[in-house]
Structures are given as structure tokens and as C-alpha cells.
Amino acid sequence: xxxxxxxxxxxxxxxxxxxxxxxxxxxxxxxxxxxxxxxxxxxxxxxxxxxxxxxxxxxxxxxxxxxxxxxxxxxxxxxxxxxxxxxxxxxxxxxxxxxxxxxxxxxxxxxxxxxxxxxxxxxxxxxxxxxxxxxxxxxxxxxxxxxxxxxxxxxxxxxxxxxxxxxxxxxxxxxxxxxxxxxxxxxxxxxxxxxxxxxxxxxxxxxxxxxxxxxxxxxxxxxxxxxxxxxxxxxxxxxxxxxxxxxxxxxxxxxxxxxxxxxxxxxxxxxxxxxxxxxxxxxxxxxxxxxxxxxxxxxxxxxxxxxxxxxxxxxxxxxxxxxxxxxxxxxxxxxxxxxxxxxxxxxxxxxxxxxxxxxxxxxxxxxxxxxxxx
Amino acid sequence: xxxxxxxxxxxxxxxxxxxxxxxxxxxxxxxxxxxxxxxxxxxxxxxxxxxxxxxxxxxxxxxxxxxxxxxxxxxxxxxxxxxxxxxxxxxxxxxxxxxxxxxxxxxxxxxxxxxxxxxxxxxxxxxxxxxxxxxxxxxxxxxxxxxxxxxxxxxxxxxxxxxxxxxxxxxxxxxxxxxxxxxxxxxxxxxxxxxxxxxxxxxxxxxxxxxxxxxxxxxxxxxxxxxxxxxxxxxxxxxxxxxxxxxxxxxxxxxxxxxxxxxxxxxxxxxxxxxxxxxxxxxxxxxxxxxxxxxxxxxxxxxxxxxxxxxxxxxxxxxxxxxxxxxxxxxxxxxxxxxxxxxxxxxxxxxxxxxxxxxxxxxxxxxxxxxxxxxxxxxxxxxxxxxxxxxxxxxxxxxxxxxxxxxxxxxxxxxxxxxxxx
Numbered sequence: 170x171x172x173x174x175x176x177x178x179x180x181x182x183x184x185x186x187x188x189x190x191x192x193x194x195x196x197x198x199x200x201x202x203x204x205x206x207x208x209x210x211x212x213x214x215x216x217x218x219x220x221x222x223x224x225x226x227x228x229x230x231x232x233x234x235x236x237x238x239x240x241x242x243x244x245x246x247x248x249x250x251x252x253x254x255x256x257x258x259x260x261x262x263x264x265x266x267x268x269x270x271x272x273x274x275x276x277x278x279x280x281x282x283x284x285x286x287x288x289x290x291x292x293x294x295x296x297x298x299x300x301x302x303x304x305x306x307x308x309x310x311x312x313x314x315x316x317x318x319x320x321x322x323x324x325x326x327x328x329x330x331x332x333x334x335x336x337x338x339x340x341x342x343x344x345x346x347x348x349x350x351x352x353x354x355x356x357x358x359x360x361x362x363x364x365x366x367x368x369x370x371x372x373x374x375x376x377x378x379x380x381x382x383x384x385x386x387x388x389x390x391x392x393x394x395x396x397x398x399x400x401x402x403x404x405x406x407x408x409x410x411x412x413x414x415x416x417x418x419x420x421x422x423x424x425x426x427x428x429x430x431x432x433x434x435x436x437x438x439x440x441x442x443x444x445x446x447x448x449x450x451x452x453x454x455x456x457x458x459x460x461x462x463x464x465x466x467x468x469x470x471x472x473x474x475x476x477x478x479x480x481x482x483x484x485x486x487x488x489x490x491x492x493x494x495x496x497x498x499x500x501x502x503x504x505x506x507x508x509x510x511x512x513x514x515x516x517x518x519x520x521x522x523x524x525x526x527x528x529x530x531x532x533x534x535x536x537x538x539x540x541x542x543x
Numbered sequence: 544x545x546x547x548x549x550x551x552x553x554x555x556x557x558x559x560x561x562x563x564x565x566x567x568x569x570x571x572x573x574x575x576x577x578x579x580x581x582x583x584x585x586x587x588x589x590x591x592x593x594x595x596x597x598x599x600x601x602x603x604x605x606x607x608x609x610x611x612x613x614x615x616x617x618x619x620x621x622x623x624x625x626x627x628x629x630x631x632x633x634x635x636x637x638x639x640x641x642x643x644x645x646x647x648x649x650x651x652x653x654x655x656x657x658x659x660x661x662x663x664x665x666x667x668x669x670x671x672x673x674x675x676x677x678x679x680x681x682x683x684x685x686x687x688x689x690x691x692x693x694x695x696x697x698x699x700x701x702x703x704x705x706x707x708x709x710x711x712x713x714x715x716x717x718x719x720x721x722x723x724x725x726x727x728x729x730x731x732x733x734x735x736x737x738x739x740x741x742x743x744x745x746x747x748x749x750x751x752x753x754x755x756x757x758x759x760x761x762x763x764x765x766x767x768x769x770x771x772x773x774x775x776x777x778x779x780x781x782x783x784x785x786x787x788x789x790x791x792x793x794x795x796x797x798x799x800x801x802x803x804x805x806x807x808x809x810x811x812x813x814x815x816x817x818x819x820x821x822x823x824x825x826x827x828x829x830x831x832x833x834x835x836x837x838x839x840x841x842x843x844x845x846x847x848x849x850x851x852x853x854x855x856x857x858x859x860x861x862x863x864x865x866x867x868x869x870x871x872x873x874x875x876x877x878x879x880x881x882x883x884x885x886x887x888x889x890x891x892x893x894x895x896x897x898x899x900x901x902x903x904x905x906x907x908x909x910x911x912x913x914x915x916x917x918x919x920x921x922x923x924x925x926x927x928x929x930x931x932x933x934x935x936x937x938x939x940x941x942x943x944x945x946x947x948x949x950x951x952x953x954x955x956x957x958x959x960x961x962x963x964x965x
Contacts, residue, residue: 238914239914239915240911241902241910241911243627243904243907244907244911270701270703271677272677273676273677273678273907273908273911274907274911276677276701276908277907277908277911277912278911279703280703280878280879280912280915281879281911281912281915290703290704291703292700292701292703293700294698294700294714295673295677295680295696295698295700296696296697296698296718296721299717299718299721301713301714301717301718301721302698302714304710304713304714305700305710305711305713305714308708308710309700463681466680466684466696466698467684468683468684468687468688468693468694468696469688470684470685470687470688492625495627497625497627497628497629497678497681497907498677498681500624500625500627500628501624501628501632501678501681501682501684501685502681503623503624503625504622504623504624504636504685505684505685505688505689507623508622508623
């Protein structure tokens with residue numbers, strides 16, 4: 170097995186076995202893990218506390234039964250899965266769960282946790298251009314920090330936070346480089362591997378993840394770039410899973426040359442910048458700097474233009490919109506983006522992502538016909 | 544002599560609803576600004592600036608009630624709006640697309656010609672506020688971009704912890720001041736702070752009389768048919784910063800008080816049980832829902848939905864924190880515990896015997912906590928409840944047979960409880 174294969178295999182294992190990753194961390198450090206609900210939680214605080222932040226992004230192909238009691242069928246697919254897992258006690262080993270509430274579904278979900286872990290809720294300001302918004306978010310973060318400290322019985326120092334911010338910034342920079350490398354070497358990093366590298370960062374300390382991805386990049390870059398005889402796409406949405414769905418991309422030689430997925434590149438889009446102000450203030454500022462996401466209010470709606478630019482810059486053939494089933498913020502963005510794609514003559518395909526689904530024949534047929542059109 | 548002199552409340556309601564739309568059409572014709580606004584966004588700033596206001600949610604509800612929603616929903620569908628998106632929003636985006644097409648081509652599309660929709664002009668700016676949902680942020684982003692017009696955002700952060708903290712009020716008040724600056728640029732004139740005070744005072748008088756109406760449901764039997772709040776809501780939404788709302792609500796509250804004194808009740812002598820309606824009205828089937836309950840001699844005497852516009856604040860507070868609090872304390876913008884407390888209070892005041900929960904396909908925020916809310920409330924006051932499926936403006940979701948069966952079951956339990964209590 171080559172070193173590239175070994176690293177990818179290691180990251181795929183972590184991505185596929187989050188519970189094991191958490192248990193190993195606990196055994197190794199004697200400390201626990203904190204659940205991070207989507208989207209944009211101040212994960213650096215958890216890292217600074219010495220706990221392992223664990224992303225909670227639903228499950229794959231799990232039949233919804235217990236969650237039906239608490240959520241109607243038109244709640245988004247990912248939150249149906251999260252609710253099902255709560256009901257099953259899958260999250261009860263977490264020392265706490267941090268909840269942001271940038272959509273109406275998450276506002277409700279933040280009030281009805283069925284597991285046993287304490288829940289810490291905070292609200293992102295949405296009038297993001299204003300300094301008052303930064304001040305509001307700093308206070309929210311101070312409260313999150315206080316609750317974390319009380320729940321975990323730790324003190325989160327500014328020095329520890331600064332250290333964690335630097336580690337996260339480095340990880341984000343390395344992942345941005347990885348996106349480029351994956352685009353240049355689709356023969357080495359296929360759709361499944363690309364996703365695994367991203368997903369593993371949800372369940373690992375970022376410094377360890379950085380180390381592996383750096384090595385992966387170095388190994389791959391030591392080999393020559395080969396011409397790609399397949400198609401190239403940019404994908405956008407909340408997430409693009411499971412592997413069976415990504416296998417279809419591989420089967421039809423569709424390389425993912427850039428993404429705008431909430432589970433992937435949206436998390437590495439902006440850094441916590443250096444400059445004046447304490448760590449919490451600068452973390453709050455990074456929310457102000459976020460762009461191109463359905464959950465971060467933008468009255469100019471630059472997301473469509475951003476995707477068009479990504480398509481042009483990467484030489485992609487098309488955009489694939491991975492629509493999370495019943496995610497209304499994403500559904501509201503779609504008509505404007507679609508019009509903009511059409512006006513620029515950029516081809517796009519919308520596929521529905523439903524985490525409960527286990528059969529992908531329909532998507533396969535649609536992707537196949539789409540590729541033939543390109 | 545005033546045109547409205549001698550009019551009954553019901554006539555005033557129709558007159559001023561029409562006049563508000565007429566005002567906007569005339570403003571547009573004069574070249575003055577028209578603003579489309581979210582229903583619980585503060586109108587005080589725009590009204591101070593003399594901007595004519597139109598409320599897409601009320602407009603969409605009107606289209607739904609007049610059985611015209613399907614045409615507009617189909618226009619939105621063709622533009623790529625998923626049926627999962629709020630039907631108010633889809634009806635409005637459909638209507639906006641029709642107006643836009645008419646403005647560009649000079650020809651009204653047939654679907655608009657045949658629509659029962661009230662004729663309102665395209666906006667020159669929009670203002671939104673997320674105190675009743677974050678969907679209103681997404682919807683208004685789209686309006687602003689599709690029409691290339693300014694969008695004023697008043698973000699009232701979800702109150703996960705109550706009481707409302709000072710830092711949240713400070714953030715909202717700062718946005719109020721920012722909205723004023725934006726309007727000064729858009730309108731090209733300075734903000735008139737003296738007029739602003741008058742507008743705030745006017746708003747408070749409208750709210751005062753609105754609350755007088757709602758308070759009439761406390762009497763048993765009730766002189767107020769709670770469904771009338773749904774009908775009169777149009778003016779607390781669209782005209783609360785004008786005297787249109789005050790004049791109409793005062794007339795209605797006076798009529799109800801006179802009826803109470805004279806022993807005239809909404810259901811005459813037929814009121815047997817009283818219920819709370821939780822959620823938005825099912826506008827395309829409003830008549831069915833009302834008649835079905837009336838047929839069972841059950842009167843609605845409590846509902847938190849029209850009470851969203853109980854926007855009382857201190858108009859003299861120059862920090863604007865009191866106004867900020869009024870616009871952020873909306874019960875669906877608060878934690879579950881506070882939501883439960885608000886509903887318990889409404890149930891107690893309305894002396895209700897049970898609750899109908901509207902599981903609204905269009906409104907995730909007003910649906911996804913229904914199970915927990917109902918369970919906690921049942922535990923506290925022991926009153927029965929049912930959940931019914933519906934949608935505020937998409938007529939396809941509601942099933943009359945399901946509604947009838949479920950409310951019959953509720954009424955039977957409520958009646959049995961009353962007998963047992965005797």
C-alpha cells in the first residue's frame with residue numbers, strides 16, 4: 170500500500186467510525202468530546218478546553234422511526250437523522266452539545282434535545298455588516314464559553330484559545346490547498362476520498378488532521394499531473410453523502426473540482442484573522458466575513474456569482490446542486506442561483522440529498538444523462 | 544364630513560384595507576416610494592418617511608382566502624421554488640414575477656389579469672424582520688435581488704434564554720438607527736424625529752385598541768368570535784402606524800363592549816365550549832374551519848397568532864430599547880418555556896377548554912415544537928388538544944374530513960370534561 174493509500178485509508182476509517190475516534194481520544198487523553206451541531210459553531214473553544222469537537226451531521230441510510238413522534242415528515246433530512254440518533258441515545262456520551270440556530274428548524278431543534286447531554290445554544294446575528302452584530306456575537310460567545318467551562322469544569326484561557334485559533338487557521342489553509350490538489354489529481358483523489366478527507370476533520374483534532382493532509386498533499390504533488398478525460402463539476406449544498414452516491418460520480422468520471430458544501434468547504438472558507446481585539450471578538454468577526462452561504466444573510470446574494478466564478482476558475486463543465494431534502498434556506502437560494510447559471514450559460518443539475526434513502530438508481534440515471542449532455 | 548362617519552367596524556375594515564392599497568397605488572403613480580414589508584417588521588421608520596407600505600403576507604393571505612393561490616404558486620413553481628418553501632412566500636414571489644413581467648413588457652400576464660389578488664404596486668425597497676421566522680430573511684433577499692432594490696434588515700436574534708438580555712436590545716436598537724440612516728439615503732432627506740414620535744404614539748394607540756378587542760374573549764359567554772381577529776388582523780399588520788387601524792379597532796371594541804352590556808354574544812346562546820387555536824389561520828379554508836367549530840357550538844377565545852401584534856412599548860424611550868424589546872419578544876422567537884408560558888396565559892384568559900394545533904406545512908417554526916408544547920401544556924392544565932394538518936395559503940394540504948373528525952373528537956372530550964366538572 171502506498172503512503173497516499175495508507176493516509177486515505179486512515180482518514181476513511183475515521184470518517185466511517187466516529188464513535189471509535191471519540192473512544193480512542195477519551196482513552197488517550199482522559200477527556201471527553203463535545204457535539205458540534207451544524208452550522209458555524211465556535212469549535213475553537215472546545216478545542217481550547219482540551220475536548221474533542223465532534224460534528225453532528227446525521228447518519229447514512231438510517232430508517233426514521235422514533236423521530237417521527239417529535240418531527241413531522243417535512244423537517245429536513247439531516248435533522249430527522251439527528252433526532253433519530255438523539256432518541257437512540259447515540260449522542261449521550263458527549264459532555265455537551267453546542268447548537269447554533271441560523272434556520273427555523275434549528276431554532277426548534279435547539280429546544281427539544283432528547284439525549285442526556287447538556288445543550289448550549291447561541292444565536293448568530295444576521296445583520297452582519299454592522300459592528301453591533303460583532304458585539305452581540307462576542308457576548309453570545311462569552312456565554313457559550315462560560316457554559317462550557319462550567320459544564321466541562323475547565324478554564325479556557327485566552328492563550329489556549331489563541332493557540333486553537335492558529336491550529337484551526339492552519340487546518341483551513343491546508344484544506345483549501347487540498348481542494349486544489351484534489352482538483353488537479355482526480356485520478357488519485359476521487360469523490361469518495363475527497364469527501365472522506367473532509368469528513369474526517371469532523372472527528373479528529375485538527376492538528377492531527379493537518380499533519381496527515383499535509384503529508385498527503387506532499388506525496389501527491391510529488392507525482393506528475395495527468396490529463397483528466399472525465400468531466401469536472403463544482404458541487405453546492407449542505408452535504409453530499411453517502412459514499413454510494415459519490416460512487417456514482419466516480420463511475421461516470423465526474424471529478425469534484427471545488428465545492429460549496431456546508432459540511433466541507435464552507436467550513437474552511439474564512440479564517441479567524443489576526444489583528445486588534447481579543448480571540449472571541451476576532452472569532453465573531455469571522456462570521457461577519459463569511460459569504461456565499463444560505464444561512465448567512467446576504468441581501469446581495471453573491472452565492473450564485475461565487476459559484477459561477479468557481480466554475481470558470483476551475484474550468485468545470487457544470488454545477489451540481491445537492492439539495493438537502495426540505496432544507497428551506499437552500500431551497501430559497503436555488504431559483505436565484507439557477508437563473509444566474511442560465512443567464513451565464515452554465516449547465517447545472519439539481520439532485521436531492523435524502524439521508525434516509527438507500528437506493529440511488531434515479532440519481533444515477535439523472536447523472537448519467539447529465540454527463541452525456543456535457 | 545368624513546367618509547367613514549357612521550360606518551360600522553366591518554365596513555371600516557373593508558374601507559381601510561382597500562384604502563391602504565389605494566394609497567400605495569397613488570404613491571407609485573406620483574413617483575413616491577413604495578415599500579414591501581414583513582408583517583411584524585417595524586413600519587415606524589418608513590411611515591415617518593412618508594413611504595407607502597404593502598405587506599406581502601397579508602396580500603398572499605388575501606389571495607389564498609379568495610381562492611387565487613394556485614395560479615401564483617404555479618408561477619413560483621416554474622421559477623424553481625420548491626413546494627417546501629413557505630406558501631406566503633411562493634404566492635408573493637409568483638405575484639412579484641407577474642408584476643415584473645408586466646413592468647418589462649407593458650402587458651399584464653393573463654394569470655394576473657384573472658387573479659383575485661388585490662392590485663398592489665411593485666416596491667422600490669423592502670424591509671424585513673426575522674421575529675416570526677428566518678424564512679423572511681431568505682424571501683426578502685430574493686425580492687431585493689430579483690428587483691435590484693435596497694433591503695433593510697432588522698435582525699432580532701432568537702431568544703434562547705429569557706428574559707431578553709440588554710445586549711440583544713442594544714443590537715436591535717442599533718439596527719433601528721442604521722435603518723434610519725439607510726432611509727435617509729434612499730429618500731434623500733433627513734429623518735424627521737418629531738414625526739417619528741407621532742408615528743410611535745399612533746402605533747401604540749392602534750395596539751391599545753387591538754388589545755381591547757382581544758380582551759373581549761375573556762368574557763363567558765364571549766361577545767367576540769375569535770375568528771374575527773383573523774379578519775381584522777389585516778389592519779394591525781398593514782396599518783398599525785396609521786390611524787386607519789386605530790379608528791377601525793376602536794369602533795369594533797366599542798361595538799363589542801356595547802354588545803356585552805346588552806347581553807349580545809357572538810354565538811347568541813349557543814356557546815358550549817371554548818378553544819384555543821394555535822398557529823396561523825388556514826386562509827383558503829377559513830370558512831370551513833370556522834363553520835365546523837361553530838356547528839359544534841365551540842368558540843375560539845384564545846389565539847397567540849393575532850397577539851403577535853401586541854407590540855406595546857414606551858414611545859418616549861429615545862434609546863429605542865423598549866421598541867426593540869417589543870419587536871423581539873414575539874413568542875415564537877423565544878425558548879420553549881416562554882412559548883408555553885405565553886400560551887398558558889392566553890388559555891387562562893380565554894377560559895378555554897382545549898386547543899387545536901395547526902401543523903402548518905408552510906411554517907416550520909410554528910410546527911416543529913407543537914408536540915413538546917402540547918405535552919407540557921397538557922401536563923400543566925390537563926386540557927385536551929388535537930393536531931390538524933393544514934397550510935396557510937396552499938389549499939392542497941388541508942383535508943376537511945380530517946379536520947372535522949379531529950375537532951369533533953376534541954369537542955366531545957371538552958364537553959365531557961365540562962359535564963364531569965359540574
